[in-house]
C-alpha cells in the first residue's frame with residue numbers, strides 16, 4: 001500500500017546493471033581513495049533518526065478519510081413500557097444534530113414536542129410474529145431487536161460507515177466510539193464489541209458474542225450482507241435467548257468473528273462499580289450499561305444524575321475518562337490510585353502496581369455467588385485489614401485552566417466510617433480534597449497504550465493533596 005515501485009521487465013534491469021556496474025565499482029574505489037587520504041571532508045553525519053511524527057500511528061491499514069461521528073448510525077433498541085425512564089439515559093449522550101441514527105420501539109409512545117428535539121427519531125419495529133421463538137426464559141422481542149440493524153440499513157442514510165447497536169439503557173461515550181472505530185477499515189467486514197464480565201454468562205452464551213447491552217458495531221458492508229440473509233438466519237435459531245446471540249449466530253454463518261474491544265461494557269454485575277471502573281483496562285471507555293441494576297456510580301446521587309456527572313468529565317478529556325494512574329506518597333507511605341474524571345483512592349501502605357491495577361471486588365456477580373472464579377476478568381478481594389480500607393475521593397468538578405493550560409479536577413472525600421488502624425503512619429483521614437492536574441490528551445490512543453504516570457505534588461494547604469497526572473518522563477517508572 002505504501003510502495004510506489006514501478007514495474008519493469010527483469011531483462012531491462014539486468015541490462016541496466018551490466019552497463020552501470022563497472023562504473024559504480026570504479027566510483028567506489030575512487031571515493032575510498034579520496035576518503036582515506038582525507039582529501040575530501042565529509043559533511044556532518046547524515047541523520048539516520050526516524051522522525052516518528054511522520055509515521056502514521058494507526059496500526060490498521062485504512063482507506064479514505066478518518067471516521068467521524070457523522071459516519072456512525074446509532075441503532076437503539078427500546079421498549080415502550082420502560083421508555084419514560086430509559087429515555088433519560090439516551091438524552092445524556094445523544095447530541096441532536098451531531099449523532100445520527102434512531103430508536104426502535106415495539107409500540108407507539110406519547111411524544112412530547114419539546115423532547116423530540118433532544119432525542120433520536122423514533123421508529124416502530126416491523127411485525128415479527130411470523131418468526132418462531134421457543135426459548136422459555138427469554139422474550140420474543142429479541143427477534144425484533146436483532147433485526148434493527150437491517151431495518152436501519154433500509155432507511156438508506158447516506159455516508160454511513162458503521163451501525164452501532166445499543167439498548168435504551170446503554171450509555172455511550174461518543175468520542176470514544178469514534179476513536180475505537182477509526183482504528184478499523186469500515187470497507188471490510190467487522191463485528192466489534194465485547195464479552196460479559198460474567199464468566200458464566202460467557203459460557204452460557206459465548207465468548208465470541210458481542211453483548212448487546214454493552215453495544216456493538218457492524219461495518220456497513222457487513223450490515224449489507226447481513227440484511228440479505230438475516231430473516232432466514234433468525235428462523236434457523238428459534239431456541240436462542242436474546243437478540244445478541246441471534247446476531248452472533250448469523251455472524252458465524254457469515255464467517256465473521258468478534259473483534260474484541262474491551263471498552264464496551266455490558267456491566268453484568270450488581271452493587272458498587274467503583275472497583276470495576278477504577279480497574280479499567282488501558283483502552284478508551286466506550287460504553288456503560290445496566291444503570292438501573294447497579295448502585296448509582298456516585299453515592300448519594302440519583303442514577304441518571306450520576307451518569308451525567310461522570311460524562312461531565314469528558315468535556316475536557318474524553319480520551320482519558322476513568323484511565324488509571326498509580327503513584328505513591330513516599331513520605332506518608334500511601335498508595336494512590338487515580339481513575340481520571342471519576343475517583344481517586346488512597347490506601348495506607350505501599351501496594352505494588354500489579355495488585356493495585358486489578359479491579360477490586362466492590363461489586364457482586366451477576367449470579368449472586370461470591371466466587372471470584374465467576375468473573376471473566378481478574379479481580380482482587382476488598383481488603384479486610386482495618387488499615388487498608390481505601391479512602392475514596394469522587395470527582396466534584398473539572399475545569400480547564402486557560403493560563404496553565406491544564407485541567408484542574410477537584411475530588412472530594414466520600415465520608416464513611418473507617419476502622420481504627422494501629423499502623424504508625426499518617427492517616428489519610430485528614431485529607432478532604434484531592435486536586436488532580438492534567439494536560440488534555442486527545443491523541444493518547446494514537447500511541448501505543450500506556451497508563452499516565454502520576455506524581456504527588458507538595459501541598460501547603462491543610463487537608464488538600466495535589467496530584468499531577470500525565471505522560472511519564474524518560475525513565476519514570478512506578479518504583480518504590
Ligand SMILES: *[C@@H]1O[C@H](CO)[C@@H](O)[C@H](O)[C@H]1NC(C)=O
Pocket residue numbers: 031032035036
Ligand atoms: C570514510 O571515512 C569515514 C571515517 O574516516 C568512514 O566512517 C566512512 O565509512 C568512509 N567512507 C567510505 C566510502 O569508505
Ligand SMILES: *[C@@H]1O[C@H](CO)[C@@H](O)[C@H](O)[C@H]1NC(C)=O
Pocket residue numbers: 054055056062063064065
Ligand atoms: C497517513 O495516513 C493518511 C490517511 O490515512 C494519509 O493521507 C497520509 O498520506 C499518510 N501519511 C503517510 C506519511 O503515510
Ligand SMILES: *[C@@H]1O[C@H](CO)[C@@H](O)[C@H](O)[C@H]1NC(C)=O
Pocket residue numbers: 112113114115
Ligand atoms: C416535555 O418534556 C420536557 C423535558 O422533559 C418537560 O420539561 C416538559 O414539561 C414536557 N411537557 C409536557 C407537556 O409534558
Ligand SMILES: *[C@@H]1O[C@H](CO)[C@@H](O)[C@H](O)[C@H]1NC(C)=O
Pocket residue numbers: 309395396397412
Ligand atoms: C461539590 O462540592 C460542593 C462544595 O463542597 C458541594 O456543595 C457540591 O454538592 C459538590 N458537588 C458534587 C457533584 O459532588
